[in-house]
Amino acid sequence: MSDRPTTAVVLAAGAGRRLSPLTNRRPKPMVPVANKPLLEYVIEAASTAGVDEIVLVVGYERERIQTHFGDGDDWDVSIRYVTQEKRLGTAHAVSQAEPLVDGPFLVLNGDRIVEPSAVEDVREALADGDAAGAMAVTRSDRPRAYGVVTVRDGRVETIVEKPRQGADSEVINAGVYAFTPAVFDAIRDTRPSEEGEYELPDTVERLIDDGGVRAVRYDGGWHDVSYLWDLLAVTDDVLDRDGGAVEGTLAPGAGVDDRCVVASTASVGRGAVVGAGTTVGENARIESNATVERSVVFPDATVEAGAVVRDCIVGAGADVGANATVRGGTATVAVAGELYEGVRLGAVVGDDATVGGAAALSPGTVLGNDAVVGDGASVSGRIEDGVTVRRG
């Protein structure tokens, strides 16, 4: 067996609670960017980098993942699944794969878009040296949301997970690793975090003293959807990188910008405008004279005639009624009990939610799954799943 790993353990068990309501019914790795789940970008990058065996660690809503990826044939990889029954952290997730790996292997986060070079470079770094592990590190504008890393002589010197106080480095753990099987002993020696979880950064810290971990600088694209509004920005970045793909049924007089992705089974009605930075999922319908700009429309959603939707996420099967408006722009948005100001987000319309005709959603509105806004109602703030808001 070659010492260059061709097996990757891909972590896809988490729920992604900060992306509620989008993750109330689907795991974060299945959130679509340009009509493709985040996890599909990871699997494609691994496959392009020469990985031929993937162990997918699944848990929350795992059927969604297994149904989509099956045995991996469509991606030229062989996929096997292991289930992390309890959410006990990323190191615990890796340990679930122990019976299925043999020799050095890669570990990839299943919900961050990276390029194949990140995978290739960590694998080379492990194979060329005498370290117990190699980890890709990259620069981030918000290091405190990640594992903050300091590097010395090409090795990881320190790693601090999501530091509460300021970060002393802009360099973060990119979520792409290569390990020798020694990592499994290091996981067994890893102590639980304050939240009672076994975290891979803590395991890496153990390996620093025991074999060392090479730091591999990665400057390619690195995209994370941490918050709802990141989905719009990451979609925009991916459209910049990969270009648009407008398929589907376009009625006469429909205007669809080139920098959009419209699924082959979607339709855009007469006089409708689909502006740059928009993606329209399978079987979604943009009806006549509607305007949809810089938005993500999930599969089976409908934007009815004359509706105006900007900076929006329209969930699967949702219905935005005729002449409803979401004017877009910046707002204060509540996520998991915290307020984020100055965020560019028109509205999120949860899966199967209904926005009545001529209703108006203020910027920053987040409508839960199955929520209903009555005809002509004006709504702002956060509406939980299943709640109905009538006019007046």
Ligand SMILES: CC(=O)N[C@H]1[C@@H](OP(=O)(O)O)O[C@H](CO)[C@@H](O)[C@@H]1O
């Ligand atoms: C506990 C853990 O594994 N934390 C990792 C992981 O964060 P999550 O928020 O758990 O996805 O991925 C980040 C980057 O992908 C990395 O910077 C961080 O150190």
